[in-house]
Amino acid sequence: MTRYAILAGLTRLDPDAYDGWDGHCPGCDRDVYRMGRLLHDRGFDGIEVLVNSAATIQGVKEAFVRAAKTLGDDDLLTLYVSGHGGQVRDLDGDEEDGHDETVCLYDGEADDDQIGKYLRTLGKGVRVWWISDTCNSGTNYRGMRRRKRSTPVRVAATKPDGFRGSLLHFGGCFDGKSSWGDWDGGFFTNAILDAVARARKPINYLDLWQRASERIDSRQRPSIGQFGGPAFSDREVFT
Numbered sequence: 001m002t003r004y005a006i007l008a009g010l011t012r013l014d015p016d017a018y019d020g021w022d023g024h025c026p027g028c029d030r031d032v033y034r035m036g037r038l039l040h041d042r043g044f045d046g047i048e049v050l051v052n053s054a055a056t057i058q059g060v061k062e063a064f065v066r067a068a069k070t071l072g073d074d075d076l077l078t079l080y081v082s083g084h085g086g087q088v089r090d091l092d093g094d095e096e097d098g099h100d101e102t103v104c105l106y107d108g109e110a111d112d113d114q115i116g117k118y119l120r121t122l123g124k125g126v127r128v129w130w131i132s133d134t135c136n137s138g139t140n141y142r143g144m145r146r147r148k149r150s151t152p153v154r155v156a157a158t159k160p161d162g163f164r165g166s167l168l169h170f171g172g173c174f175d176g177k178s179s180w181g182d183w184d185g186g187f188f189t190n191a192i193l194d195a196v197a198r199a200r201k202p203i204n205y206l207d208l209w210q211r212a213s214e215r216i217d218s219r220q221r222p223s224i225g226q227f228g229g230p231a232f233s234d235r236e237v238f239t
Helices: 027-040 057-070 114-118 185-197 205-214
Strands: 003-007 046-051 076-082 086-087 099-105 108-111 128-132 165-173 223-228
Touching: 003 057, 027 046, 027 076, 027 185, 046 057, 046 114, 057 099, 057 108, 057 114, 099 114, 108 114, 128 185, 165 205, 185 205
Parallel strands: 003 046, 003 076, 076 128, 128 165
Antiparallel strands: 086 099, 099 108, 165 223
């Protein structure tokens, strides 16, 4: 089994791409480096770390191309982003709330429809574990028709056209809500890292999400969702 990771952390954005806003978001660089160290210590085969100006739309697209060439059936791709997340008007009618969720990359926003295109480049059977420590992260992981609203429990497995693997998503919050943090990093990221550090025996992905959720400030409610198949939330985390 090959394990590969693409990690993005953005403490700032290109003001030219955001109408003068620089997206100041302290702690996101700390998040991504600590997550990278954790995966390195767990023996991942390849880790790409994209920070600030390296985390562009093109940079992320190229990282997915490299991952698609590397991974096959039952391999694991871990995606992680710490930064801003937004919402834009849904133009193709696949959103119940009328908005696409986005990840704010350095030179522009990548909406969930674009992210769905990236996911469809992956080979059959690839498992994707995505952690989004951003605002509006309830469903920023999937661009697909007839989407149901995010729920705090397992989402029924579905099969979007063209996606040939399975995806498990941890979101720092729900759509329309905020993920919080400070100079020490995102609260959700800190909760995940703390839950891993305190585990006295191997735990599965769902256990990790539940333990991290219990460590979050009451004003922030993490989300979880999955689609494709087969589901892998009951497998040992990092495998």
